[in-house]
Amino acid sequence: MEPPSGPASRRHVPWSRLLLAVSLLTFWTPPTSAQLTIETVPRLAAEGSDVFLVAHNVTKIPLAYSWHRGERVENIKLIASYRVDNDATVYGPLYSKREALYPNGTLLIRNVAQKDTGSYTLLVTKNDLQTERQIGHLHVYPPVAQPSLQASNATVTEHEGPVVLTCLADETGVSIRWFFKGQSLLLAERMTLSSDKSTLTIDPVSREDAGDYQCEAFNRGNSSRSDPLRLRVT
Known part of the structure; x- marks a missing residue:
């Protein structure tokens, strides 16, 4: 007995349609999910400030988070871990009581010091027990x-x-930067700064130069301004 024959349209597919299908399979790739990233907020951390290590593009089905000091996931370097399903936080050997781990994977470090400078690793465990890891970096600038x-x-x-x-x-x-009457100093033709900007020379002096001068020392995270010095021009 011969097998029943189906409709002719199922037995004979035009070559143009086959070529189109092959072309779509060749050039189309399924979209990939965004990669896990770590952002330091604020980016320039001053000593004594509070800093967030913010996790972006975290999986929608997380099982747990864990933060480790350094670039390796080791129990001896664990700061804290958080289990999503039972809302439980476990603190590790490197927990200093200044850290807080949020349910979205973000880590807060309070009152940062220069010793906190370095790398931090976030390990995300998904519900299927697959893991994703990303490293963040923190640099604390001295006062x-x-x-x-x-x-x-x-x-x-x-x-x-x-x-x-x-x-x-x-x-x-x-x-070093300079201020005149509380505003950033605009150099006139009679003013010159030394190469390191620590010395300001005014020659000759004009009555419009009279007023309060200040200098400010700064690094990438902190600054401090001198007391005003009043220049009198008679």
Whole structure:
């Protein structure tokens, strides 16, 4: 007995349709999910501030999160872990009581110090027990001591001789910027700064130069401004 024959349209598919199907299979790839990333907020962390290590693009079906100090997932470097299904947090050997782990995977570190600078690893465990890992980085900048401002002469006669203002900062590796009457100093043609910007020379002095001057020492995370120094021009 011969097998029953189906409709002719099922036995003979036009070549044009086959070629189109092959083309679609060749050039179409299923969309991939966004990769897990870690963002430090704020990006420039000052010593003594609170910092978030924010987890982005976390899987929609998480089973647990765990944060580790460094770039390896090791129990001895565990800060804290969180189990989603029973809302339970377990603290590890490197928990300092300044950390808080949120249900969305974000880690808060309070009152950061320079010793907190380094790498942090987030391990996400999904419900199917597959894991995803990402590394975040934190750099804590030290505080800046208040600089002092000195003048070669605080009272000068207009158009007679130069005035030299010197900013004295205790730390190395800081930058200097200047302020006049509380605003950023706009250099006139009579003003020059030294290469490290620690010395401001005004020559000759004009009556419009009279007022309060300040210098500010800063690094990428902190700054400190000197007390005002008043220049009098007679």
